[in-house]
Amino acid sequence: MRRAYSVETVRAAEAALMQRLPEGALMQRAAAGLAVACGDLLRRRGRVYGSRVLLLVGSGDNGGDALYAGSRLARRGAGVRALLLAPDRVHEGGLAALLAAGGQVADGPDGLGALDLVVDGITGIGGRGGLREDAAELVRTVTRSRAPVIAVDLPSGVEADTGQVQGEAVRADATVTFGTYKPGLLIDPAAEHAGALRLVDIGLGPELPEPPDLEALQYADVAALLPLPGAESDKYRRGVVGVVAGSERYPGAAVLAVAGALRGGAGAVRYVGPGADAVIARFPEALVHAGPPSEAGRVQAWVVGPGLGDGGDARSAVADVLAADVPVLVDADGLRLLDAGTVRTRTAATVLTPHAGEAAALLGAAREEVEAGRLAAVRELAARYRATVLLKGSTTLVAEARDTPVRVNPTGTSWLATAGSGDVLSGLTGSLLAAGLPPRDAASVGAYLHGLAARHGSHGAPVSAQDVADGIPAAWRDVRQG
Ligand SMILES: NC(=O)C1=CN([C@@H]2O[C@H](COP(=O)(O)OP(=O)(O)OC[C@H]3O[C@@H](n4cnc5c(N)ncnc54)[C@H](O)[C@@H]3O)[C@@H](O)[C@H]2O)[C@@H](O)CC1
Numbered sequence: 001m002r003r004a005y006s007v008e009t010v011r012a013a014e015a016a017l018m019q020r021l022p023e024g025a026l027m028q029r030a031a032a033g034l035a036v037a038c039g040d041l042l043r044r045r046g047r048v049y050g051s052r053v054l055l056l057v058g059s060g061d062n063g064g065d066a067l068y069a070g071s072r073l074a075r076r077g078a079g080v081r082a083l084l085l086a087p088d089r090v091h092e093g094g095l096a097a098l099l100a101a102g103g104q105v106a107d108g109p110d111g112l113g114a115l116d117l118v119v120d121g122i123t124g125i126g127g128r129g130g131l132r133e134d135a136a137e138l139v140r141t142v143t144r145s146r147a148p149v150i151a152v153d154l155p156s157g158v159e160a161d162t163g164q165v166q167g168e169a170v171r172a173d174a175t176v177t178f179g180t181y182k183p184g185l186l187i188d189p190a191a192e193h194a195g196a197l198r199l200v201d202i203g204l205g206p207e208l209p210e211p212p213d214l215e216a217l218q219y220a221d222v223a224a225l226l227p228l229p230g231a232e233s234d235k236y237r238r239g240v241v242g243v244v245a246g247s248e249r250y251p252g253a254a255v256l257a258v259a260g261a262l263r264g265g266a267g268a269v270r271y272v273g274p275g276a277d278a279v280i281a282r283f284p285e286a287l288v289h290a291g292p293p294s295e296a297g298r299v300q301a302w303v304v305g306p307g308l309g310d311g312g313d314a315r316s317a318v319a320d321v322l323a324a325d326v327p328v329l330v331d332a333d334g335l336r337l338l339d340a341g342t343v344r345t346r347t348a349a350t351v352l353t354p355h356a357g358e359a360a361a362l363l364g365a366a367r368e369e370v371e372a373g374r375l376a377a378v379r380e381l382a383a384r385y386r387a388t389v390l391l392k393g394s395t396t397l398v399a400e401a402r403d404t405p406v407r408v409n410p411t412g413t414s415w416l417a418t419a420g421s422g423d424v425l426s427g428l429t430g431s432l433l434a435a436g437l438p439p440r441d442a443a444s445v446g447a448y449l450h451g452l453a454a455r456h457g458s459h460g461a462p463v464s465a466q467d468v469a470d471g472i473p474a475a476w477r478d479v480r481q482g
C-alpha cells in the first residue's frame, strides 16, 4: 500500500523526529537519497563524471536539499551550477557545501539544451498557491528545453495536499520524495506532473500516525482482496449480482454492465430490465428477468443505473433496488433518479459511482469546481450521502462516510475515456460487492482491475468498452502473479 500524509502531519512528524537527531541530519538523509536518484538518472544517460547539472534553488529547505545533493554530485565530478531564485534568502549551508565541492552559481538559465539534468528545488511542502511569476517563467523555460527533470519532494507548483495545480508547475521525469508520499503525488492533475516516484526513507515512519490521509492499493493489496472460490464454493455462495441497466434507447449499457459483472468474481449474474434479449444473445450464461427487481429472485448485491434513461419505469426500478437490504451500487442515470433521503438512511452499503459532471449535480456545484478539487468533492459526497463514493476520472478516488483514508486508483489510462467503459466498471464493482467485499474494497479493487484491463486492451491504442471488459481476466492474472 502506498500511503500519503498531509503537509501538516508531515511537518509534525518531522519536528518530532528532528528533536531526536543532530541538527541538519534529516536534510542530509534527504539530500543523500536525492543524489543517488540523480546519479542513477545520469548513469542511464552516460555517466556522472563530466555531466552537466542545473539546480533550480528556491528560498526554503527544498532548495537546501537540491544544493546538498548538488554538492554530492559535484564531488563525483559532475559540473553543477545553481540558479538561485532569491540569492539573499538561499540556504546558506547548502550553498557553501556546493561551492566547496566545486559547484558554481549560474547567472541565468542559459545552455539548457545541453544539460543532462535539471534538479527542481524551487518549492516542496512549503509552496503556497500558484508559483510566483519569476519561478513560473523559469519553469516555462525549462519545460520548453525538454531537459530531464528530477523534482525534489514535489514538482514545484503543485499543491501537496490536494493534487490541484494552479498555473505553471514543473513537469518532472521523476520525483524523489522524503519520508512519505504526499496526496498531490498520487492525485491528478498534480500526479501527472510528478513522473516516476521514488520514496527516500528518512526515518519518518515511526512518527507517522494511523491512518494515513490517502492510500493507493498495489498488486499485493489487490491480490489479498480478490474473492477466490474454494472447494466448498457453489454459484450461490460465490454471490449473485443483480444488474438493472439499459433501456429501449440504450440496450448496449445492459450488455456492457453484464460483461463487467461476469468478470468480477460473483457466481452468477442476474439481469433485470428491457435489454434481456440483447444480454442473452451476447451472454447466454446470464439469468434474465423482465422486472421489477424485487421479484427477480435473490441477489447479494445490485447494480442500478447504466443506460436506464429517465422514464417512470427507471425511477421505480431505482427505488425498488434501494429498498432491498443488500449492497447497492448506483451509477449514471440512477444517480439522477435516486432519492437522497433513502440513500442516507439505508442500513446496507450504498456505493455511488459518479463522474465529475454527475458528482457536481449531486453536490449542487459546478463541474469545474469538482474537477479542480476532486479530493474535497469525493469526501463531501460520501459524508452528505452517507455512502461509499467512487469519483471517476483520471486517478479515480474512493471515499467513505466513515473517517477512513481516501483510496486513489493508480492503474487508469486516459484511453478509458470512452463511451460505455463506466458501465463495465459498475458491473465489475457490483460483482465484487456480491462476492462479499466491503464497499470501499469492492470500489477500489474494481477501479484497479478496470484500469489494468484497459491497459491490457490498449497497449497504446484506443480501446472500446468491450475491450476493457475482455481485458479483466488478464488483469486478475496479472494481480495474482504479482
Ligand atoms: N522539515 C524537514 O525536516 C525536512 C524538510 N525537507 C525539505 O524541506 C522542504 C520544505 O522546506 P520549507 O518549509 O523551507 O519550504 P519550501 O522550501 O518547500 O518552500 C518555501 C519557500 O518557497 C517560497 N515559496 C512559497 N510559495 C511559493 C510560490 N508559490 N512561488 C514561489 N516561491 C514560493 C517561500 O518564500 C519559501 O521561502 C521539503 O519539501 C523538503 O524538500 C527535507 O530536507 C527533509 C527534512
Ligand SMILES: Nc1ncnc2c1ncn2[C@@H]1O[C@H](COP(=O)(O)OP(=O)(O)O)[C@@H](O)[C@H]1O
Residues within 6 Å of the ligand: 332, 355, 391, 392, 393, 394, 395, 396, 412, 413, 414, 415, 416, 417, 418, 419, 420, 421, 422, 423, 424, 425, 450
Ligand atoms: N482522463 C482519464 N484518465 C483515466 N481514466 C479516465 C479518464 N476519463 C475517464 N476515465 C475513466 O473512464 C471511465 C468512464 O466512465 P463514465 O464517465 O461513466 O463513462 P460512460 O458513462 O460512457 O461509461 C471511468 O472509469 C473513468 O474513471
Ligand SMILES: [K+]
Residues within 6 Å of the ligand: 062, 120, 121, 122, 123, 124, 151, 152, 153, 154, 155, 156
Ligand atoms: K520541488
